Each structure stands twice: as C-alpha cells, then as structure tokens.
Amino acid sequence: MTVLSQFVPLEMYFQKNPSEGLVQSGRTLARYTGFHCGGKADFFCDIYDIEGLKNVVMFCNIHSITLNVLGFGTNVLIADEGICGAVVRLTGLPFLLCERLDEARFRVGSRVSLQKLIGVTCKAGLSGCEWLVGIPASLGGAVRLNAGAYGHDICESVESITVMKPDGCLHTIDLSQRLTGYRQGPCEPDEILVYADMAFSADDVSAISERMTAISAERKRKIPPGRHAGCVFKNPPSIPAGKLLDELGCKGIAQQGACVSIEHANIIVNKSNAGSSDILTLIERLINKARSERNIELELELTIWR
Ligand SMILES: Cc1cc2nc3c(=O)[nH]c(=O)nc-3n(C[C@H](O)[C@H](O)[C@H](O)COP(=O)(O)OP(=O)(O)OC[C@H]3O[C@@H](n4cnc5c(N)ncnc54)[C@H](O)[C@@H]3O)c2cc1C
Structure with missing residues (x-):
C-alpha cells in the first residue's frame, strides 16, 4: 500500500521545476478514460520533458511505487476506489x-x-x-x-x-x-x-x-459511438470474441448503466453513469457465460488498473 505522504518530495520537486511537469493529484482520472469512470491515483502528474520523466521514474523505482503511464485512456478501466501509486501522462513537446x-x-x-x-x-x-x-x-x-x-x-x-x-x-x-x-x-x-x-x-x-x-x-457501421474502450476481450483462437458473445445472446445485457453494445457484442458501453465496478461485474458475467456455455476462456484485451 502506498503511503500518500511518500509523494511530498516529488510534489515539491515539480513545484520548484514547473517546466518539467504539473502535479494534479486531486483529480479523478475518469475524464481521461474512454469509459469516463474510475477514481483518483495517489499521485497524478503531467510530464513535460525527459528530465521530469526521469525524476518520477527514479523516485518510484527507489520507493518501490507502482508507476502507470496513461496514454489517451482508450483501453484502460480504472477502479472506482482509485489506484495506489503514480499515474503520469507524457504531455510535453518531446513526446x-x-x-x-x-x-x-x-x-x-x-x-x-x-x-x-x-x-x-x-x-x-x-x-x-x-x-x-x-x-x-x-x-x-x-x-x-x-x-x-x-x-x-x-x-x-x-x-x-x-x-x-x-x-x-x-x-x-x-x-x-x-x-x-x-x-x-x-x-x-x-x-x-x-x-x-x-x-x-x-x-x-x-x-x-x-483504403482509409x-x-x-x-x-x-461496426463500432458504436459513446463511452467505451473498444474491444473488451481478445479473440480466442476458435472464434472472434464478438461473434461468440453475440451467439450467446449477450448484446444488450446490462449491469446498472453499463451495457453490452447492440452493434458489437465485444464492446461494453457506459450508457448512464456506470461505475467501474458495474463494468467489472458485467465483464465477469460474460466470462462466466463463455466458460459455462462454450467452455471458452475469454482473455481481457482491456487494461484494468486497481
Ligand atoms: C472507439 C474505439 C475503437 C477502438 N478500436 C481499436 C482497434 O480497432 N484495434 C485496437 O487494437 N484497439 C482499439 N481500441 C482500443 C484502444 O484504442 C487501443 O488499445 C489503444 O492502443 C490504446 O491507446 P491509448 O493511448 O488510449 O492507451 P491507454 O489506454 O492510455 O493505455 C493502454 C496501455 O498502454 C500503456 N501505455 C500508454 N502509453 C504508454 C507509454 N508511453 N509507454 C508505455 N506504456 C504505455 C498504459 O500504461 C496501458 O497499459 C479502440 C478503442 C476505442 C475507444
């Protein structure tokens, strides 16, 4: 478990060196993900240059803190409770x-x-x-x-x-x-x-x-609009995951505000303020269905941070 006060030296470093990055730890990460849900990270920082990145990386390494890099967040699901450790986005010109x-x-x-x-x-x-x-x-x-x-x-x-x-x-x-x-x-x-x-x-x-x-x-035609993270599961060798879940009648299955897309059964859409826990429960239901009805183990394509 990360102790929040561990990050004080890092926060102070970026306050003194604002050209290297900006700390914004109070923010929920939901707005930075495709699903638009999820909590905060212990430490969240936009990194502006290589020196700033080097400092965070070495700090996390020395203190055994988990460091996650957030790209455009179109493949990650962040737990409602937030995540232990640091999350950085590489937003400066060198990147x-x-x-x-x-x-x-x-x-x-x-x-x-x-x-x-x-x-x-x-x-x-x-x-x-x-x-x-x-x-x-x-x-x-x-x-x-x-x-x-x-x-x-x-x-x-x-x-x-x-x-x-x-x-x-x-x-x-x-x-x-x-x-x-x-x-x-x-x-x-x-x-x-x-x-x-x-x-x-x-x-x-x-x-x-x-071609484009x-x-x-x-x-x-295939990909629904809205708040989602593309395909949830990798395609098993025997059948595309979307086809399998469609055959199992999963389109439209809902868990609170999270719903299996009507257009594409391998996509879960956050229709109305679903939390990450709703999406995780729905994922579990789909995995169990594929296992019990077809004996197929679905593997996540989605990245889950908790
Ligand atoms: C509408 C829609 C359509 C999609 N269609 C497709 C598709 O056709 N094919 C497909 O493959 N995917 C698809 N996706 C899923 C997603 O876009 C891809 O998985 C994409 O590669 C994720 O990129 P990202 O920048 O959003 O990464 P994020 O979601 O931010 O991160 C994904 C992973 O990459 C890591 N990461 C990010 N940046 C770095 C870095 N600089 N160094 C090291 N690790 C890093 C993160 O830590 C995380 O583990 C789709 C998603 C949506 C919402």
Missing part, C-alpha cells in the same frame, strides 16, 4: 514530435495520436498505418498493446523503440530483438515508451486515401 528522418522513416513521440500519424504519412505518400484509421490511441498506448485492425498492426511499421527504464536511462531497442504478437507490443512492463522510429512504404496518396475511406466507413 509530441513527429519528425521525418528520411524518405520513408519517421521518429514519432509517444503522445502523437494515431490520427495525426496517419494524416502525416498519408499526405507524404507513405503506406503502413492507414489500416489503423479510427483507433483513438496515442502512439505509446498503441505500440504497448500492438493495436491493430484489418489484419495489420502498428508494430509492422516500427523499426525501433526508445524507452525509459526504471533506472531513468533511455535505451533504444531494435524491434528484431523483441517478440511482438496479437495485442502484444514490444515494451517490457516497466519500460516507458518515449518515441518510436517507424518505416513506411511509398504508395499513391489517392490509393492510401481510398473504406475502413472508416466500415468502422462507423
């Missing part, structure tokens, strides 16, 4: 860079949105990440989880990642040295992605745009 390295390669900061990256690369006639159009992620969150759609994932285009390790040092790791897979990115749990070098292939701008338009239209 927002999107720099062209040569004809086909970009260096992309962890807080660059996929939407921006796709726009920039498409305009430059570079193909590789247009398949991900419509995923409301930051680069850091997307690489961490190897976000993907339509048979492609982000790590196909990543050459190397530069991460901060618990000792506060930056390390650049070639992706050939790390295993990636279905929703399995290349970062170790204690590594924070600072930027990634990405390589794309030349293609006709109009061909890339056409077709994908956007299909996503609009």
Whole structure:
C-alpha cells in the first residue's frame, strides 16, 4: 500500500521545476478514460520533458511505487476506489514530435495520436498505418498493446523503440530483438515508451486515401459511438470474441448503466453513469457465460488498473 505522504518530495520537486511537469493529484482520472469512470491515483502528474520523466521514474523505482503511464485512456478501466501509486501522462513537446528522418522513416513521440500519424504519412505518400484509421490511441498506448485492425498492426511499421527504464536511462531497442504478437507490443512492463522510429512504404496518396475511406466507413457501421474502450476481450483462437458473445445472446445485457453494445457484442458501453465496478461485474458475467456455455476462456484485451 502506498503511503500518500511518500509523494511530498516529488510534489515539491515539480513545484520548484514547473517546466518539467504539473502535479494534479486531486483529480479523478475518469475524464481521461474512454469509459469516463474510475477514481483518483495517489499521485497524478503531467510530464513535460525527459528530465521530469526521469525524476518520477527514479523516485518510484527507489520507493518501490507502482508507476502507470496513461496514454489517451482508450483501453484502460480504472477502479472506482482509485489506484495506489503514480499515474503520469507524457504531455510535453518531446513526446509530441513527429519528425521525418528520411524518405520513408519517421521518429514519432509517444503522445502523437494515431490520427495525426496517419494524416502525416498519408499526405507524404507513405503506406503502413492507414489500416489503423479510427483507433483513438496515442502512439505509446498503441505500440504497448500492438493495436491493430484489418489484419495489420502498428508494430509492422516500427523499426525501433526508445524507452525509459526504471533506472531513468533511455535505451533504444531494435524491434528484431523483441517478440511482438496479437495485442502484444514490444515494451517490457516497466519500460516507458518515449518515441518510436517507424518505416513506411511509398504508395499513391489517392490509393492510401481510398483504403482509409473504406475502413472508416466500415468502422462507423461496426463500432458504436459513446463511452467505451473498444474491444473488451481478445479473440480466442476458435472464434472472434464478438461473434461468440453475440451467439450467446449477450448484446444488450446490462449491469446498472453499463451495457453490452447492440452493434458489437465485444464492446461494453457506459450508457448512464456506470461505475467501474458495474463494468467489472458485467465483464465477469460474460466470462462466466463463455466458460459455462462454450467452455471458452475469454482473455481481457482491456487494461484494468486497481
Ligand atoms: C472507439 C474505439 C475503437 C477502438 N478500436 C481499436 C482497434 O480497432 N484495434 C485496437 O487494437 N484497439 C482499439 N481500441 C482500443 C484502444 O484504442 C487501443 O488499445 C489503444 O492502443 C490504446 O491507446 P491509448 O493511448 O488510449 O492507451 P491507454 O489506454 O492510455 O493505455 C493502454 C496501455 O498502454 C500503456 N501505455 C500508454 N502509453 C504508454 C507509454 N508511453 N509507454 C508505455 N506504456 C504505455 C498504459 O500504461 C496501458 O497499459 C479502440 C478503442 C476505442 C475507444
């Protein structure tokens, strides 16, 4: 259990060095997540530069405090009671860079949105990440989880990642040295992605745009609007999770304000002020149903912080 007073030195550090970050621990994190629910973290800070990140990382490491990085919060569910430890968002300029390295390669900061990256690369006639159009992620969150759609994932285009390790040092790791897979990115749990070098292939701008338009239209049909975090479960090998839950009659099942989407059975929507506990209960019900009626163990795609 983290003792709140443990964070006083860190708060004082950021008060003295406001260019490195801003502490805002009193705030609930609900507004920063796709589900719009969940409590506070013991320590919550926007980090503006590498030095600020280094200080938090080393402090948490020395004091054995759990450190979580929040990207755009479109995959996390935060417990109503809040979470022990520190949560940081990397919001400063070094994390927002999107720099062209040569004809086909970009260096992309962890807080660059996929939407921006796709726009920039498409305009430059570079193909590789247009398949991900419509995923409301930051680069850091997307690489961490190897976000993907339509048979492609982000790590196909990543050459190397530069991460901060618990000792506060930056390390650049070639992706050939790390295993990636279905929703399995290349970062170790204690590594924070600072930027990634990405390589794309030349293609006709109009061909890339056409693919994006077709994908956007299909996503609009399939993905419901509202407060949610995309797919809750990974697809089991035998059947897509959405199809399985649809066959089990789960669409529309509700737990207080949380409801399995009518459009997509692998998505839970926060329809009317559901708490995280309602969503967790609903998740449990779906897992039990798949287990008892089909003998299938559903595995979470969603990240849960408690
Ligand atoms: C409408 C909608 C559609 C979606 N469609 C898809 C889809 O088609 N395919 C798909 O794969 N996902 C989809 N998602 C889920 C979600 O967008 C992805 O999982 C995305 O990768 C999460 O990115 P994020 O920036 O929101 O990360 P967050 O939700 O903030 O964080 C997710 C995880 O990544 C970690 N993380 C974040 N930043 C960093 C960093 N810099 N360094 C290390 N770890 C970090 C966090 O600690 C956390 O463990 C969808 C979600 C929504 C709401």
